Amino acid sequence: xxxxxxxxxxxxxxxxxxxxxxxxxxxxxxxxxxxxxxxxxxxxxxxxxxxxxxxxxxxxxxxxxxxxxxxxxxxxxxxxxxxxxxxxxxxxxxxxxxxxxxxxxxxxxxxxxxxxxxxxxxxxxxxxxxxxxxxxxxxxxxxxxxxxxxxxxxxxxxxxxxxxxxxxxxxxxxxxxxxxxxxxxxxxxxxxxxxxxxxxxxxxxxxxxxxxxxxxxxxxxxxxxxxxxxxxxxxxxxxxxxxxxxxxxxxxxxxxxxxxxxxxxxxxxxxxxxxxxxxxxxxxxxxxxxxxxxxxxxxxxxxxxxxxxxxxxxxxxxxxxxxxxxxxxxxxxxxxxxxxxxxxxxxxxxxxxxxxxxxxxxxxxxxxxxxxxxxxxxxxxxxxxxxxxxxxxxxxx
Amino acid sequence: xxxxxxxxxxxxxxxxxxxxxxxxxxxxxxxxxxxxxxxxxxxxxxxxxxxxxxxxxxxxxxxxxxxxxxxxxxxxxxxxxxxxxxxxxxxxxxxxxxxxxxxxxxxxxxxxxxxxxxxxxxxxxxxxxxxxxxxxxxxxxxxxxxxxxxxxxxxxxxxxxxxxxxxxxxxxxxxxxxxxxxxxxxxxxxxxxxxxxxxxxxx
Numbered sequence: 263x264x265x266x267x268x269x270x271x272x273x274x275x276x277x278x279x280x281x282x283x284x285x286x287x288x289x290x291x292x293x294x295x296x297x298x299x300x301x302x303x304x305x306x307x308x309x310x311x312x313x314x315x316x317x318x319x320x321x322x323x324x325x326x327x328x329x330x331x332x333x334x335x336x337x338x339x340x341x342x343x344x345x346x347x348x349x350x351x352x353x354x355x356x357x358x359x360x361x362x363x364x365x366x367x368x369x370x371x372x373x374x375x376x377x378x379x380x381x382x383x384x385x386x387x388x389x390x391x392x393x394x395x396x397x398x399x400x401x402x403x404x405x406x407x408x409x410x411x412x413x414x415x416x417x418x419x420x421x422x423x424x425x426x427x428x429x430x431x432x433x434x435x436x437x438x439x440x441x442x443x444x445x446x447x448x449x450x451x452x453x454x455x456x457x458x459x460x461x462x463x464x465x466x467x468x469x470x471x472x473x474x475x476x477x478x479x480x481x482x483x484x485x486x487x488x489x490x491x492x493x494x495x496x497x498x499x500x501x502x503x504x505x506x507x508x509x510x511x512x513x514x515x516x517x518x519x520x521x522x523x524x525x526x527x528x529x530x531x532x533x534x535x536x537x538x539x540x541x542x543x544x545x546x547x548x549x550x551x552x553x554x555x556x557x558x559x560x561x562x563x564x565x566x567x568x569x570x571x572x573x574x575x576x577x578x579x580x581x582x583x584x585x586x587x588x589x590x591x592x593x594x595x596x597x598x599x600x601x602x603x604x605x606x607x608x609x610x611x612x613x614x615x616x617x618x619x620x621x622x623x624x625x626x627x628x629x630x631x632x633x634x635x636x637x638x639x640x641x642x643x644x645x646x647x648x649x650x651x652x653x654x655x656x657x658x659x
Numbered sequence: 660x661x662x663x664x665x666x667x668x669x670x671x672x673x674x675x676x677x678x679x680x681x682x683x684x685x686x687x688x689x690x691x692x693x694x695x696x697x698x699x700x701x702x703x704x705x706x707x708x709x710x711x712x713x714x715x716x717x718x719x720x721x722x723x724x725x726x727x728x729x730x731x732x733x734x735x736x737x738x739x740x741x742x743x744x745x746x747x748x749x750x751x752x753x754x755x756x757x758x759x760x761x762x763x764x765x766x767x768x769x770x771x772x773x774x775x776x777x778x779x780x781x782x783x784x785x786x787x788x789x790x791x792x793x794x795x796x797x798x799x800x801x802x803x804x805x806x807x808x809x810x811x812x813x814x815x816x817x818x819x820x821x822x823x824x825x826x827x828x829x830x831x832x833x834x835x836x837x838x839x840x841x842x843x844x845x846x847x848x849x850x851x852x853x854x855x856x857x858x859x860x861x862x
C-alpha cells in the first residue's frame with residue numbers, strides 16, 4: 263500500500279502540482295513572514311491558515327486533472343479489475359495529492375514561523391488553526407478527486423480549480439472576520455489577550471472530516487456504499503449545524519488571566535505579561551493625561567489592558583500590542599480617562615470629552631470646537647464638561 | 660468536385676483550424692472580459708495585510724481565465740498529427756492563441772490607453788507563466804502557475820504601503836519596477852517554454 267502510494271506520489275500530476283504548491287507555499291510564506299505580526303504564535307498560525315486555504319483550490323483542480331488522466335488512460339478501468347479496485351485507486355490518488363498539499367502547507371507555515379518572533383503568547387488552543395487549515399486542504403483534494411471521477415474531462419480540473427479559487431477568495435472577502443464557510447479570519451489580529459475560537463474551529467474541522475468521509479464512501483462510484491454514504495451525510499449535516507450554532511466570533515478571550523501591574527502616585531496599571539514593555543510608558547502616559555484633565559473630571563485610578571477584568575470604576579487601556587509606541591499609549595491614555603460607553607448617545611458625549619483632552623495635550627491636533635471650549639473661562643468649561651460626562655456615563659444604562 | 664463542395668470543404672478546414680483543441684472556454688472568457696470592460700465594476704480583494712481594503716477592476720481579475728484559455732488554444736485535437744501537416748500549424752496555433760489576448764486588450768481600450776496597456780501586459784505575463792507550466796506539466800495543469808500567482812497576490816500582495824513588487828497581477832497602475840519584473844517574467848518564461856516538448860505530451 264505504501265509502495266503504491268509512493269509511486270503515485272512521485273509521478274505525473276501529483277508530483278508536478280505538488281512541487282508547484284510546495285514552492286509557491288514556501289515563496290508566499292517567506293513573503294508573508296516579512297510582514298509585521300504580533301509576537302507569539304497565533305498571528306503566524308492564522309497567516310499560515312489563510313495561505314493554506316488560499317492555495318487549496320489548486321489541489322482540487324490538480325486532483326481532478328490527475329483522475330481525468332487516469333480515466334482517459336484506461337488505468338482506472340484496469341485498476342477496477344485488481345483487488346484494490348477503482349475506489350481504492352481513487353483514494354490512493356487522493357492520498358498522494360493531499361500529502362503534497364499538506365507538505366506545501368507545512369513548508370509555508372514553517373517559513374512564516376521562522377520569520378516571526380515566537381517570544382509571545384502561545385497556547386495549545388492555537389493548534390486548532392493549522393488543524394482546521396489541514397482539514398480544509400484534505401477536503402478540497404477529495405472534492406477534486408470526486409469531480410474528476412464524475413467528469414473525467416481535461417477541462418474539469420481547470421474550471422473547477424478556478425471556480426473554487428474565486429469562491430474561496432470571494433467568501434473570504436465577503437465573510438471578512440466571520441469565517442463561517444471557510445476557516446480563515448482575515449483582518450483578525452491576535453492581540454495577546456486573544457485565543458482562537460476553539461469551538462468554532464473544531465466544528466469546522468468536524469465538518470471537513472465528515473464531508474471527507476462522505477467522499478471516501480462515495481469514491482467507489484457504485485451501488486452498495488449506501489449505508490456509509492448516509493451515515494457520512496448525517497455527520498456532514500450535524501457538523502454543519504454545529505458550525506452554524508456555535509459562537510461565530512473568530513476569537514475568544516484568553517484564560518486564565520495573568521497580569522503584570524505597576525503602581526505610582528495612586529494610579530495602577532495592569533497589562534498582559536506579553537505587553538510588559540507597555541507598563542512603565544503606559545503609566546507615564548496615564549499620569550500625563552490625568553494632569554491634562556486636572557480636577558475638572560473624575561478620572562479612574564485603576565487601569566488595565568484590554569481583555570483583563572478590573573474593579574468597578576476602573577478603565578480599559580486599549581492599544582495595539584503589535585507596535586507599542588509612546589504616541590499610541592498617550593492616545594490610549596486619553597481615551598481611558600473616561601470609560602468608553604457602549605451606545606451612540608453616550609459615544610457622542612465621550613468623543614467631545616476626548617477632543618477636549620486632546621486640545622489640552624496636543625493643541626496642534628485638536629478640533630477647532632474643542633479649542634474654542636478650551637478658551638472659555640474655567641467655570642463654563644466645568645459646566646460643559648459635567649454635562650457631557652453625565653451623558654457619557656449614564657446614557658447607556 | 661464541384662466548386663460549392665470545394666468551398667464548403669475549405670470552410671470546414673478553416674473552422675477546424677480555427678477551433679483547435681477547444682474554442683469555447685476562450686470564447687466564454689473573452690465574452691466575460693468584454694462584459695466586465697463595459698460595466699467596469701470593482702472587486703474588493705481579501706487583502707490580508709491591507710485592513711483598509713483594496714479593490715481591482717473585475718477585468719483585471721478576468722485576465723487569468725483569458726490568459727489560460729488562450730494558451731489552451733495552442734492545442735490541437737490530434738496533436739501528434741499536425742507535425743506531419745504541410746500547413747504552418749505552429750503559426751496557426753499561435754494566431755489562435757493571440758486572438759483572445761488581442762480581443763480582451765481591445766475591449767479594455769475604451770477604459771483608457773493606460774488601462775488597456777496594463778491589461779495587455781498582465782495578460783501577456785500570465786499567458787507566459789501558463790506556457791511555462793504547459794511545457795513542463797502539460798496543458799491540463801498549465802493554469803496552476805498563473806492561478807497561484809493571482810491568488811497569492813490577491814490575498815498577500817497588497818499591504819497598507821501599496822501593491823508589492825511581485826503582486827503585479829493586481830496592480831491597477833504598475834510601477835516601473837513592476838513593469839521591469841513583468842518583462843523579466845515574460846522573457847524567462849518564454850525562453851524556458853520555447854524548447855520543444857518531448858514525446859506526445861500529456862493532458
